[in-house]
Amino acid sequence: MASLAEIARARTRLDDADIDHLQALVAAWSLLSDLSFSDLLLYGPTEPAADTFVVLGHTRSATGHTVHHGDPVGDVVRSADRPLLARAYLEHRRAVGLIARRGTAGTGGDPTVEEDVGLPGLQHRITVDYIPVCRAGGTVAVLTRETEPALVRPSSLLERRYREVWERFATMVTEGAFPLERSERVGEFREPRVSDGAVILGRDGRTEYVSPNALSALHRLGVQLNPEGRTLRELGLDDTVVRRAFSSRHSTVEELEVGDD
Numbered sequence: 001m002a003s004l005a006e007i008a009r010a011r012t013r014l015d016d017a018d019i020d021h022l023q024a025l026v027a028a029w030s031l032l033s034d035l036s037f038s039d040l041l042l043y044g045p046t047e048p049a050a051d052t053f054v055v056l057g058h059t060r061s062a063t064g065h066t067v068h069h070g071d072p073v074g075d076v077v078r079s080a081d082r083p084l085l086a087r088a089y090l091e092h093r094r095a096v097g098l099i100a101r102r103g104t105a106g107t108g109g110d111p112t113v114e115e116d117v118g119l120p121g122l123q124h125r126i127t128v129d130y131i132p133v134c135r136a137g138g139t140v141a142v143l144t145r146e147t148e149p150a151l152v153r154p155s156s157l158l159e160r161r162y163r164e165v166w167e168r169f170a171t172m173v174t175e176g177a178f179p180l181e182r183s184e185r186v187g188e189f190r191e192p193r194v195s196d197g198a199v200i201l202g203r204d205g206r207t208e209y210v211s212p213n214a215l216s217a218l219h220r221l222g223v224q225l226n227p228e229g230r231t232l233r234e235l236g237l238d239d240t241v242v243r244r245a246f247s248s249r250h251s252t253v254e255e256l257e258v259g260d261d
Contacts (some may be wrong), residue, residue, distance in 0.1 A: 002055050007074060013042045018140040022137065024179040025133065025143070026057045028251070034194035035166035037064030037159065038147040040131070043073060043085060045141070050089050051079050056141065062195045063162070067126045067146050083141055087100075088130035092139045094195045100151070118203040125149060143173060160163035161200060163210045182250045205242055207233045221256060 002010075004026055008019045022042060033040045042057040055075045060066045079086035084095040129145040145166075155163070172178035197214030199207055206226045210218070218227060223235045232239040241254035 001071075002074065002190065005260065007056055008044055008055060010104050011076075012046055012056075013048065014044060018135060021135045021179070022056060022133065022141055025173070028179045029057075029059055030062070030145075030193060032166060032169050033059045033061040033064045035162045035169065036145050036147075037061055037162070038145045039067050041068075041144045041146060043077070043089075043142045045089060046076070047067060050086050052090075053077050053079070053082070053085060053142070062193045064147065066133070067148050077106075084128070084130050085144070088132050092132045092134065092174075094132065094170070095130045097128055097130075099123050099128055103234045129170075131170050132174050134174055136176070143170075145170075157209075158211055161211075162194065180249070180251050182248075199227070201242065205239065205246065207231075 006017050008014050008022065012118065014022070014166045022044070023166055026042065029040055029042075035178075038061055039073075040059050040061075041055055042051040046052045046054055053076070055072045055077075058068060060068075066246045077085065082099070084097045087093070088095050088096055089140050125148070126146050127149050130249070131145070132145040133141040133143050134138040169178055194211075195213065197217045198212045200209040202208050206229050210227050218235065221237065225235055227235055237256055238254075241252050241256075245252040
């Protein structure tokens with residue numbers, strides 16, 4: 001299968017710097033997908049007028065259901081069929097709408113359906129959040145968060161916290177602040193996923209939220225204190241990685257160990 005760079009060079013007019021930015025986004029977007037409980041797709045315009053877009057990438061969440069059971073990478077969509085996609089790109093602003101398979105019962109005349117298009121492999125209506133991907137002051141692509149409205153249910157505290165963090169990242173993508181300019185490599189370890197456990201730290205380095213899986217991981221590290229409102233150092237853990245992340249403003253990676261084992 002062709003890579004993002006190969007598709008972009010063959011079917012868009014994106015320059016090398018734009019492609020590098022999108023590759024960095026795709027390298028880090030598993031985190032965003034997990035936080036949003038949704039599929040993420042990346043659309044690049046095939047020409048400056050943005051009459052058509054090509055799907056440059058797709059990822060599925062490890063925390064939610066997928067809405068794309070096939071592989072949409074390489075598919076081309078027309079702006080006439082996806083007006084909100086074109087609007088997000090040309091006007092550099094987020095938009096939200098519904099799309100559905102043509103002929104799906106109940107979509108005709110529904111004022112909530114802003115777009116009614118046929119998508120291969122799509123069986124139901126889906127909610128789409130369109131996020132302009134900015135670099136150097138301009139929009140180079142559009143990131144979409146796609147999920148079925150039927151899957152939306154009363155949110156738990158974990159879901160609310162994760163979606164709050166997703167919104168922060170989405171804003172950073174629109175402002176050109178994400179992906180980060182530099183990220184430490186995971187090395188021999190696999191890329192961590194949100195489902196492994198997540199701890200949200202405030203500006204002062206104190207925990208604002210600890211997911212259930214993260215709490216279990218802290219217990220395995222010997223932490224018995226309630227972590228809420230405490231720093232890693234106060235929990236008996238090395239906080240070097242946190243201080244390094246705050247000072248460098250880059251993604252950092254570290255393996256924490258406690259005891260002799």
